Amino acid sequence: MVSALLVAVFGLLGAFVKVPYVALGPGPTYDTLGELTLQEGSAAEEVISIGEGPEVFPPDGQLRMTTVSVTTELSLFGALGLWGSGRYALAPEEEFYPPDRTQEDVENENRQAFETSQTSAESAALRHLGYPTFVSVGQVVADGPSDGVLEPGDRILSVHGTETVDDRQVQNSLTETAPGDEVRVVVSRDGEERTETVTLGANEGRSHGFLGIVPVTEPEVDFDIDIELSEVGGPSAGLIFALAIVDKLEDGDLTGGATVAGTGEITSDGRVGPIGGIQFKMRAAREEGATVFLVPADNCVEAVPHAPDGLRLVRVETLAGAVDSLESLADGGDDAPTCG
Known part of the structure; x- marks a missing residue:
């Protein structure tokens, strides 16, 4: 009876208790x-x-x-079944769904x-x-240096004196700057060219200034x-x-x-x-x-x-x-x- 009870308990646990793993396949x-x-x-x-x-x-x-x-x-049995099939691998759930994010x-x-x-x-x-390209502001980091200055959709013409047709040029134009520096950003908004001044911020892992936008390279096409x-x-x-x-x-x-x-x-x-x-x-x-x-x-x-x-x-x-x-x-x- 004790053995049967233990088997039953183990079966219930294996069938219904969730394990902190995901199956990849x-x-x-x-x-x-x-x-x-x-x-x-x-x-x-x-x-x-x-x-x-x-x-x-x-x-x-x-x-x-x-x-x-x-x-x-x-479940425990579900995880073991997928792993045993040879088509799936198990990985800790926190690698895909960190505890600090839903x-x-x-x-x-x-x-x-x-x-x-x-x-x-x-x-x-x-x-x-062979199509030409331009750079626009894809996203503006909330509460970042460009928040309230630049807007998503702005077409970026130059940054810190460097003309831009590629998003990498935006990043490269800031390599010689430092947090606190002021840079001029020339944009086109609603067909009007305007020059904005942004005080660069700091970003972890970077020694140069942080503009606080996500630049996007877009093709110049009519389709x-x-x-x-x-x-x-x-x-x-x-x-x-x-x-x-x-x-x-x-x-x-x-x-x-x-x-x-x-x-x-x-x-x-x-x-x-x-x-x-x-x-x-x-x-x-x-x-x-x-x-x-x-x-x-x-x-x-x-x-x-x-x-x-x-x-x-x-x-x-x-x-x-x-x-x-x-x-x-x-x-x-x-x-x-x-x-x-």
């Missing part, structure tokens, strides 16, 4: 060159649509962005990062295609690009978004009719950064029929031992490099840089 993938039904019963819409103006070239293959699923509220806070941050990745992808793609994916968070789709825009606006076919997948953050000037969960993303991609996977260079060491059979890993550092590699593979070449 392969998430859904999306063909950014294709269509997606956003709501049941509604018509399918293009994941990436280009507004009227430029010629759009229909692609033949697929460019799949990949995701990682994060399962929360795990789940809603984290989801909002991920959503904002996803929106920023879309903007960076558009800028990187259109710059690669819109819409990305219709609302249930995805984080910045790691940037590279694939940028490639899909290039593929649609440039004559030719980057995929050569194949299914290509990948991941990676991207900056507005086309640099590709590392991401997390690449082993799960590669598995999901292979299960969707991908034969090529674009891997940020800094993820290669982690990716190689987890690569599924039949999936070629192409090392990527920049958007231009990714385009060159895909064009080479589509033409039957074998010189694309690989991981390992």
Whole structure:
């Protein structure tokens, strides 16, 4: 009876008591060159649509962005079951949902990062295609040096005497300044040019002055690009978004009719950064029929031992490099840089 009672208690604990872990596994993938039904019963819409103006070239293959699923509220038995399946890994919950932030806070941050990745992808793609760019104020830090002086949407013409067409130039223009310095920022607001003076603040980890804005590089175009994916968070789709825009606006076919997948953050000037969960993303991609996977260079060491059979890993550092590699593979070449 005692043994039976202990087994029953353990069973109840294992089935209902939550453990402070999350399960990471392969998430859904999306063909950014294709269509997606956003709501049941509604018509399918293009994941990436280009507004009227430029010629759009229909692609033949697929460019799949990949995701990682994060399962929360795990019971002991549920966690052990997912881990034992071999498709999932367990990680401390606090790594994804820190105790000082609510789940809603984290989801909002991920959503904002996803929106920023879309903007960076558009800028990187259109710059690669030769379109001119300008810099605007994306966000103003609350109670920061520019709060009440600059406004979101201001077009930044120069900072501290340096003309700007790229958000990195905004940062570089402040490298020789110090907190407390006054700098002049020339902006265009509602079509009117104006010069504002900002007293720079201090920011942890920086010795130079802090302007207190998030500058955004935007393309100078007369058409819109819409990305219709609302249930995805984080910045790691940037590279694939940028490639899909290039593929649609440039004559030719980057995929050569194949299914290509990948991941990676991207900056507005086309640099590709590392991401997390690449082993799960590669598995999901292979299960969707991908034969090529674009891997940020800094993820290669982690990716190689987890690569599924039949999936070629192409090392990527920049958007231009990714385009060159895909064009080479589509033409039957074998010189694309690989991981390992």
